[in-house]
Amino acid sequence: MNEAFFDKKDYKSLDRVDGRLKVTGAARYSAEYQLPGLVYAVLVESKIAKGTIKSIDSRAAERAPGVLAVISHVNAIKVPGYQTSNQHPSEPPVNGQPLRAFYDNNVYYNGQPIVAVVASTLEKAQFGASLVKIQYEKEQHKTDFDANMDNAVLPAQAKKNPKSPVADYNRGDKNAFVNAPVKIDAEYVLPTEVHNPMELQAITAYWEADDRLTLYDKVQGTQPTQQHFAKEWNLPPENVKVIATFVGGAFGNGLHNWPHETAAIIAAKQVKKPVKLVLTREQMFTMVGYRPYTWQKIQMGATKDGKLVAINHESVGQTSSYEEFTESTLQQTRMMYASPNVNTRYRILKLDVSTPIWMRGPGEATGAFALESAMDEMAFSLGMDPIEFRLMNYTDSDPDKQLPWSTKYLKECYDAGKEKIGWDKRKMQPGSVRSGEWLVGYGMGTGTFGANRGAAAVRAQLDADGNLLMQCAITDIGPGTGTAMVQIASNTTGISTDKIIFQLGNSQFPKAGNQGGSSTVNSVGPAVQAACNALKEQLKTMIASKGGSNAAFASAKKEDIVFVNGQVQIAGNDSAKVDIRTLFKQNNIQKMETTQESRPDENRNKYSMYAFSMHFAEVHVHPLTGQVCVKKVVCCGDAGTIISPKTAANQMIGGATGGIGMALTESAVIDHRFGRYVTKDFAEYHVPVHADVPHIEVFFVNKPDTLADPVGSKGLGEIAIIGVAPAIANAIFNATGKRIRELPITPDKLI
Known part of the structure; x- marks a missing residue:
């Protein structure tokens, strides 16, 4: 059983607020939206790594039952944004440019999407795709x-x-x-390592009108995606709506917009129907x-x-x-x-x-x-x-920026990790510790990642029953964003978590960037806090205006105003309390609302802001077979205030699992004769399974960094994996005396 150690101060463990929806199947992911007239697209990929397309024979596919269109560079509608550029026509973009779907006949890699077959059902689209014949002019790749x-x-x-x-x-x-x-x-x-989240990349594209586009898309940012496709199709951003309410895992593959998305949008435009496109597991290796x-x-x-x-x-x-x-x-x-x-x-x-x-x-x-x-x-x-x-x-x-740290408690991580892994059992000489036939080794690795913070806004609504509804465009790729935001709101207001709802994953909600770079709690959390405090200020003004015993609210600090059992009161003053329903009735309102934005401040220029981690590993290595068994991992994080202890521990355990894969199993292999991956599914590309993941202990220093942001969090999604792979590699050296510098460390490298 994996477990976490943390200092329980302000925030208590809370089950995921969307957990029931997910385990009961009520949560809808991008491939699960059923729209009237929905049709399906399947992509056909290049079989060469470099060259040009000589011809595409789509006649058999076009005649196949249920096929509505076969789309390629030959007949695809022109994407408006492809025709415009800030660059001079003779000058390529500084960093190149993303692959343009169905733009021309050039082939840049093996597995490139070059044809989309659209049909009334998925099976008919797959069959149609199998009938497309393509001839190439090969070049040396x-x-x-x-x-x-x-x-x-x-x-x-x-x-x-x-x-x-x-x-x-x-x-x-x-x-x-x-x-x-x-x-x-x-x-x-x-x-090369491939993301391989549980949910395949998927998009459902729907043109509600010629100039109005709705996308149900697996992305890590609804508004960045909105901006991207608004520019690509020369549309006002408000005419592009992106929905990503639930995301079934993402490790960065949703931080970029990919050709399959444009392919679905083109297809929807051409067939004048909503189009669903879901990548196959094999396509996940080459397209995202x-x-x-x-x-x-x-x-x-x-x-x-x-x-x-x-x-x-x-x-x-x-x-x-x-x-x-x-x-x-x-x-x-x-x-x-x-x-x-x-x-x-x-x-x-x-x-x-x-x-x-x-x-x-x-x-x-x-x-x-x-x-x-x-x-x-x-x-x-x-x-x-x-x-x-x-x-x-x-x-x-910080010797790089020549600035003081905002906070740094890495020494506490060293101390906790040493104790919990049993570092005192480690010997300097490799191969000195044994457990039966197995060689035992201990290793450690340090991780760090910037305590990043961006601008974000949150809309908050409070009704007469004391229910709090919040909305933000941010997505949740798995860390439990909604849960953390509910906890921040509850901690700020005193409202019970069961009376708070946090809605996300919709580009029409208030401003948010991508979920990535360990920046979500740092960015959206302060906006939640600001919105809750703004509501308290509104209530404070409203109550104080009634005079009498309510006058105490006029001089009360916002942090002293709390919500308890449907009442607003001043903490520590039992006589200063007002029933919310009565107050709303007196003011003839059903709810009150505010939208607040939070941005990074000047502290960013005065301090160097990083989160830190220490990872310790105990491994057993069989000297005859080269088998490596990771027996125990201890992860220690200096990530500021731990808002949601349970989901934070989940994050660290997930990161350690990814680190085990990095160290021992994961490698995407190309057959250079064809420039094509031979590891293209879970039979050949190995990720850690339950049998590979040992007992994992998680420890958080849990000391706030209020210089980084008002909630004191520094982010931990990245530091959860940074340092894990070298900890395991170092432990293997300590066990065997063999220094393996090329990952993954497979048995053949140890025999």
């Missing part, structure tokens, strides 16, 4: 990362802006590594992004007593030939440890593959595998305990 790594280039955005996060970075002496007394020089490889294959090299130098002298960190990440994708692989290296000399170099390698996308712990999870493995290697070279080595190089301020 490049999909082999290792064979082409010399072609890696500086990203265009770094060329344009030397201060870009992916530009070359130098702090201190560039040559300090050369003269360091103790040195390590190692290369690390992370293979992935964690890019990444090579890294770290040169690390230290004094003999353990002080870091220099860190040089290079990285090359994979991208597509048509669009430049970059991520923050090197950020943790720049700010985590007190090294006076740090140099980072980031390059991208353009291959004939689809575009990668941010995947949980984007960039930082990849970079942490190399950095935290290198820290473990250096600690071993110095004969130091890995935790003591990190503590010796602990930073009390």
